[in-house]
Structures are given as C-alpha cells and as structure tokens.
Amino acid sequence: MPKVPSKPFRVYGTVMYGTNAAIIVIGNSHHNNTFIGPSVGGGIEMRFGREKRKGLNIDLFVPFRSDEYNTAVNNVKNDPSISDFTEPLPFTISVGYHFEIK
Numbered sequence: 001m002p003k004v005p006s007k008p009f010r011v012y013g014t015v016m017y018g019t020n021a022a023i024i025v026i027g028n029s030h031h032n033n034t035f036i037g038p039s040v041g042g043g044i045e046m047r048f049g050r051e052k053r054k055g056l057n058i059d060l061f062v063p064f065r066s067d068e069y070n071t072a073v074n075n076v077k078n079d080p081s082i083s084d085f086t087e088p089l090p091f092t093i094s095v096g097y098h099f100e101i102k
Contacts, residue, residue, distance in 0.1 A: 008052055010045045020063035021088065023072055031076050035069040043094070059094040 016039045025031040043059030077085055 008047045010047075011042065012045065013040070013042045014059065014061070015040050016061075021065050021069050023069075023076060025076060025082060028079070028081060031072070031079070031082075033072055035066055035072075037064050037066050037069075039063040039092075041092075053100040055098050057094070057096045057098065059096075061092045061094065062090065063092065 018036055018039075019034050020037050020039050021035040023031055023033050023035075039061045041059050041061030043057055045055055045057050047053075047055040073088070076082055
C-alpha cells in the first residue's frame with residue numbers, strides 16, 4: 001500500500017487462497033491433514049512516526065472450509081481414542097508490525 005503521509009489510518013480487504021486449516025492429533029497421526037481453500041477478510045493499517053514509515057496491521061479472516069475438512073473434524077470428534085478435542089475457531093486474527101527499508 002503506498003505511503004500517504006496525510007492518511008495514517010487505512011482500511012483494506014483481502015482475498016486469499018491456500019492452506020486454511022490443519023488437523024494434528026498427537027499420538028494418532030492417521031488423522032493429521034492440511035486443507036486448502038479460500039479465505040476473505042479485512043483489516044486496518046495504522047502508520048506512525050514522523051515520516052509514517054512504521055506501522056501496525058490488524059486483520060480478521062474468515063476461512064471457507066471444505067466438506068472434506070468438516071468430515072475429517074467429525075471423524076476426530078467421533079474417534080473414541082481421542083479424549084481431548086479443541087473446536088476450531090470460525091475466524092483468525094492477524095497482527096503485524098511493518099517498517100520500510102530505504
């Protein structure tokens with residue numbers, strides 16, 4: 001995003017495609033898998049400093065998970081050998097710090 005010193009705060013949207021879910025079961029690796037799909041989100045960029053060369057990005061993403069992923073999650077939840085399962089969140093949050101190099 002181009003630097004505009006008069007605008008230290010910006011809002012943006014993002015669309016991505018790639019790995020958006022993973023299942024890892026310690027001690028029962030036949031359930032382990034990664035899944036790909038689209039994710040959409042948006043965020044804010046805040047620039048600070050005299051020249052607005054540093055900043056902070058905060059994003060919220062919603063992954064669109066496949067039927068294959070949902071089936072795999074149900075298989076893990078229904079496996080009697082797995083006693084502790086954490087339900088995945090329906091969103092992710094990203095916080096990043098950036099700086100420009102001249």
